[in-house]
Amino acid sequence: MKDIRPLIPLLVTAGILIGGNGLQGTFISLRALQEGFSTTMIGVVGAGYNIGFAIGCIYVTRLIRQVGHIRAFAGLAAIASVASLAMLLVIHPAAWFCLRLAQGLCFAGLFATVESWLNARVTNENRARTLSIYRFVDLSAGTIAQYTIPLVGLGGFDLFAIIAMALSLSLVPISFADRTSPEPPKHVQFNVKALWHISPLATIGCIVVGLTNSTFRSLGPIYAEGIGMSVTAIATFMSIGIFAGVVLQYPLGHYSDKLDRRTIILLAAIGAAISGLFLSFVAGSSELLNFIGIFFFGAFAMPLYSLCSAHANDHAAPGQHALVSAGTLFFWSCGAVVGPMFASVLLDHFGPRALFTYTVVVLCLFIIYTTLRMRVRNAVPAEERRYRFRSLLRTSTYFTKLAAPPTPEKPKDKK
Structure with a gap:
């Protein structure tokens, strides 16, 4: 200690x-x-x-x-x-x-x-x-x-x-x-073009995370208030969505290190889309159903950023990992700018149910894109990967360094 x-x-x-x-x-x-x-x-x-x-x-x-x-x-x-x-x-x-x-x-x-x-x-x-x-x-x-x-x-x-x-x-x-x-x-160094060349899927994935997860963080309280939740229930609804993100981080990360990482990204996106579809149907129903729905949404949606970052690092050359960290955070920010603005217009016109309907549409497009990318590019074999999954916070590029595995000690010169 x-x-x-x-x-x-x-x-x-x-x-x-x-x-x-x-x-x-x-x-x-x-x-x-x-x-x-x-x-x-x-x-x-x-x-x-x-x-x-x-x-x-x-x-x-x-x-x-x-x-x-x-x-x-x-x-x-x-x-x-x-x-x-x-x-x-x-x-x-x-x-x-x-x-x-x-x-x-x-x-x-x-x-x-x-x-x-x-x-x-x-x-x-x-x-x-x-x-x-x-x-x-x-x-x-x-x-x-x-x-x-x-x-x-x-x-x-x-x-x-x-x-x-x-x-x-x-x-x-x-x-x-x-x-x-x-x-x-x-x-x-911010080189957004370089990240696209390293991994188009990771680039699109980080934008999608910004479009969906950040929209939930910004407009989730509006959705909850719109379906009649009390202030305490709104706090619980948001807390469950945040907490649930931890539940599947490591199981999904563990299997992404052993299998084609894109398969796990695809499964997480499908799980988030199904959970979002469930929430769009139960809007206005009991609080318990909404709590269950947001738990599964958070469990599948929140790990997507870390999975996409790991996939980008699989294809990065030595010395490019800092660039990948900066690029993924930047593209997430771009999605986080557009998502709340676009979704808020939908909520104004169609009511709270539109929040997760919008989320499902974005995730479905990402699922299609991921499936196409899996046909275009071969996966990096697990034994050839220099990078292992890390659960990342979207706070700064320096968190990636904190989450990095220990660097091997240099051997001391014998005198």
Whole structure:
């Protein structure tokens, strides 16, 4: 435990950020609905966050290199905190779009700062334990944060203040506990054309994940409210969808390492499509049926990003894995920008049932494309793969490095 202790402040900071970000995503959608925003405008506001996140992924390394980890984190946390409070002062879709864009940019930078800092501190001996703790922090913070909404309530200024307080408190652990700053991270290269040449299927798959999963995170609360769920039930609905993503991550990943990875991608997409179809039929039915449906949807849909990333890495040449990590995150961001905006228009015209109908259509198109790609290109034999499945968070490109297997120690020269 001694080797983990120095990393605890960074892990606590990450937990506060993950919880605050997860709370904000659900709360902003529901509060916007309460303020009279149309579903289309709520989708546009949600897309604003993803636009900012995509921009942040590209430019954050430059900021960290110029001012260092601590200053970058402090400045971005301050801006994100101010943006949260400003949303209460100016209640208008255009203002909220701009403020959510700023928050997306800041959170991309905040996660990149924490995760690059963790990567600089982690060693081969504590890498696996650190990753396990990080995933536990992600799951527990993201789930618990949802229940702050029914506990505090949607109205008033309370939740805006809590989010701003969380962002401010995230500064405390690393400010008081770590007096050093690691070397600035290397510049992350974004070459979207290169990723397409490495794996067209992985590229399309990451876009599809953005189009579907991010749309669920942005508009899932609107769907749940539209079919008559209480605020507590909405929090449960979103929590189940997030938690379920862990259930099949490792079984699917395990078999994807042994079989043609595209077969597992295909099975996951089919499972998500069937679950989405079930949800589109049970919309307006009992809460239990919706909870069951979202559990299976999350279990199959959430691992798709990690599976597509692993497939891209199967075809990547040595030295291209950082490029793949940056590219998959960028293409996911592109899908996450378009998905909420397009789906929100459908919800405005056809009601809450349209959310998962849209999701099923997108997944079915991806299933067709995956089937065609399997006929065009042979699979990489399992024994020739240099890469094994890793369960990835879409927080920053540095999480891929944290999830990487330990690098072999160089033999010491004998004197």
